[in-house]
Amino acid sequence: MEQVQSKYKIEIIESMHSMPPGTVNEIVLIDEKGIELQDLLTQIEGQSDSSIVYVVDDVSNAKQAFASAHGMHIVRANALMSYLEEIHTDIHKQPVLAFWGVLPQLGTTTIALAVANQLALSTGMNVGILGLNLYNPGTSFAHDVTNTLDDVRPLLSLKQLTPTKLRESMQLMSQGVWYLPGPRNPLNAMEYQPEEIAYLISNAKQAFELVIVDVGSILNTAAALQSLVMATLRYVVTKDLLECQERFISQSQYILKSLSINTEEILLIGNQMRQPNHLRDYAKTMNVLPVAAIPSFPELPYYSENEEDKLRLYFAQKKFKQAIEQIVNAFSNEK
Known part of the structure; x- marks a missing residue:
């Protein structure tokens, strides 16, 4: 995942082992290429103070429903920058x-x-x-x-x-x-x-x-x-x-x-x-x-x-x- 420039603190998670425990950043970006959807729940435990964003190549109805059910956001990779602009400007x-x-x-x-x-x-x-x-x-x-x-x-x-x-x-x-x-x-x-x-x-x-x-x-x-x-x-x-x-x-x-x-x-x-x-x-x-x-x-x-x-x-x-x-x-x- 490309590095994202922002005036807000952002944690970028690209693998199963890269999320530190108890992260309290304002926004956490998780790359689907590094963490599969089925493994997400384990990875986001203890991240209740963060906004979790799952970055994917394609959004399906099932992925959208899963994200909504667990209080996450799901965003296409090619729309990530406009998404960050929208929520943090x-x-x-x-x-x-x-x-x-x-x-x-x-x-x-x-x-x-x-x-x-x-x-x-x-x-x-x-x-x-x-x-x-x-x-x-x-x-x-x-x-x-x-x-x-x-x-x-x-x-x-x-x-x-x-x-x-x-x-x-x-x-x-x-x-x-x-x-x-x-x-x-x-x-x-x-x-x-x-x-x-x-x-x-x-x-x-x-x-x-x-x-x-x-x-x-x-x-x-x-x-x-x-x-x-x-x-x-x-x-x-x-x-x-x-x-x-x-x-x-x-x-x-x-x-x-x-x-x-x-x-x-x-x-x-x-x-x-x-x-x-x-x-x-x-x-x-x-x-x-x-x-x-x-x-x-x-x-x-x-x-x-x-x-x-x-x-x-x-x-x-x-x-x-x-x-x-x-x-x-x-x-x-x-x-």
Whole structure:
């Protein structure tokens, strides 16, 4: 493994006998050519104070699952430098807001765009929105879209994307808000790799003062999982239905837990709520933090279908606007 230059202390492990006991470095790189996957557990004992990174030539689903189960990171060798840059630079602290829905069609795109619009308006921030729901491009709010995630994919694969190129590829939605919709073809959803998504978000953090990722509701893609891992604030969007609660519990047990995401750190947005005043009680059953409740507006999607500025109709609803302002205020206070 090539020597890695960093201002942070790094231990590079290339053989079964090269890891000193009780290493407490900030990051430990382990080369798969020197230590096989089956031998890793023995080697990382006593390294709980370190960040373990297993460096491989190829990432498989099995390797990814094994690493997640044991609290390690797994990175391709050709993406190691960009990975280290991402986790150990100042932009790592820059805010990334992730919105995901417990079920499909719960309005994550609408909420992400509305929050970005309100943040840009109230704070003057430049906000970039990444459509990382790979099963739905989220283009209904964006007219005359010329670029989607598909169009920047080659730049991700070749590591040739720059913050400037990314910004130029995104659509200006309103003053201070840029948007890159998801891919046109959902059949390509499983082809995106974690390091490509990490590279995309890293560039977005350099291009904008704040990044919002629209995750969608299907958490089986690298885009969705990497977005949740890199987010500084995670918002789950749900209805007040038992099936939503059960779905969230399933996600928390089998997905969030493996990503080391604690439900107590997740913020709840109730959307299409039948009883918005029950948000607090609903949050308690999910062990999350309530932020805002948006009532159901069943006729609004029909009215807005042919409108060029759909958000204008949503913001005209007093309770919708109040909920978005609550979300923005919660972020502003956290920041």
